Amino acid sequence: MNTQSTTSPDSTPPGRPGEWNHAPEQLPIAVSPFFSWPPRPRRMVAWVAARWFALAENAILTGLAVLCWAVFQPSLETTATLAPGWIAAIWLRNIVLMLIVAGGLHLWFHRAKRQGDRLKFDPRELAKKGRMFTFGGQVADNMFWSLASGVSFWTAYEVLLFWAMGNGYAPVLLPAENPILFAAILFLTPVWISLHFYWIHRLLHWPPLYRLAHALHHRNVNVGPWSGLSMHPVEHGLFFSSILIHFIIPAHPIHILFHMQHQSLTAATSHTGFEGLIVRDQNRLALGTFHHQLHHRYFECNYGNLEVPWDKWFGSFHDGTQDAHVQMKERRQRIANG
Ligand SMILES: [Zn+2]
Numbered sequence: 001m002n003t004q005s006t007t008s009p010d011s012t013p014p015g016r017p018g019e020w021n022h023a024p025e026q027l028p029i030a031v032s033p034f035f036s037w038p039p040r041p042r043r044m045v046a047w048v049a050a051r052w053f054a055l056a057e058n059a060i061l062t063g064l065a066v067l068c069w070a071v072f073q074p075s076l077e078t079t080a081t082l083a084p085g086w087i088a089a090i091w092l093r094n095i096v097l098m099l100i101v102a103g104g105l106h107l108w109f110h111r112a113k114r115q116g117d118r119l120k121f122d123p124r125e126l127a128k129k130g131r132m133f134t135f136g137g138q139v140a141d142n143m144f145w146s147l148a149s150g151v152s153f154w155t156a157y158e159v160l161l162f163w164a165m166g167n168g169y170a171p172v173l174l175p176a177e178n179p180i181l182f183a184a185i186l187f188l189t190p191v192w193i194s195l196h197f198y199w200i201h202r203l204l205h206w207p208p209l210y211r212l213a214h215a216l217h218h219r220n221v222n223v224g225p226w227s228g229l230s231m232h233p234v235e236h237g238l239f240f241s242s243i244l245i246h247f248i249i250p251a252h253p254i255h256i257l258f259h260m261q262h263q264s265l266t267a268a269t270s271h272t273g274f275e276g277l278i279v280r281d282q283n284r285l286a287l288g289t290f291h292h293q294l295h296h297r298y299f300e301c302n303y304g305n306l307e308v309p310w311d312k313w314f315g316s317f318h319d320g321t322q323d324a325h326v327q328m329k330e331r332r333q334r335i336a337n338g
């Protein structure tokens, strides 16, 4: 676990002065209040409200899942038989979603630079050139792996689940029969994803797997929206496997859509390199987290997200302060010294 550093807690961003163009106003980074003692009911209500009921990612993603189900989703009767037509339609839907979300955010933040440097974490631009990148540049590299491998795995897992549900191999939940369970599963999906992601991500940092697969994602020391789903196929296979829980936990197709779109589209939104989207100078949609930005910069910290404080519990938390930075360096030094 962490050792205590000699300085008092502070809110200075980590690293060298000027290393960060922007850091959150609130440091140290706050994690979900649902796992602290004593309970803080007001913080819990604020946490849920900010993530579900404001102009927030989960609210938007729920709306998107319902829309996709109502307008673009083949029936379970259709999906019971594997056929190129409906599979191609799902693949196309996912390509379009990825192009709109990652492409749109890329154009907004990094091409048109609609908000300049405001809320931008890293002062540097995305890499135009680099020998480590497929096709020689960061954006082309990231788009290729996201679309060719990422969307294919995303589609394959959806097809597997819809096929299994159509044939009764995976349990189907109807909202009319059990609305409370329907809502509960929707609410708990990001929590499950957080748990799954933390452990899969730590596994990916095991040196043989890191070299084989995860190094591809870490070509991105500074990140943009297309970096999020830019992964090696082995990593895509592991990353999206969280959905397999629905071979046990009953689900409606809306849950499957929400889960898979959450995995793939928040990969783009969490890697924008900006803390939020500024609309009309003040309204903002929280997007990237400093938490994951620090993971890309320093590697050996912040494997999870903020939904469940796995990093805090397992000693890998960098809360964004200079104090935490010193502790992380000491931890590295201890590992290096054996
Ligand atoms: Zn990593």
Ligand SMILES: [Zn+2]
Pocket (backbone or CB within 6 Å): 217, 227, 228, 271, 292, 296
């Ligand atoms: Zn990442």
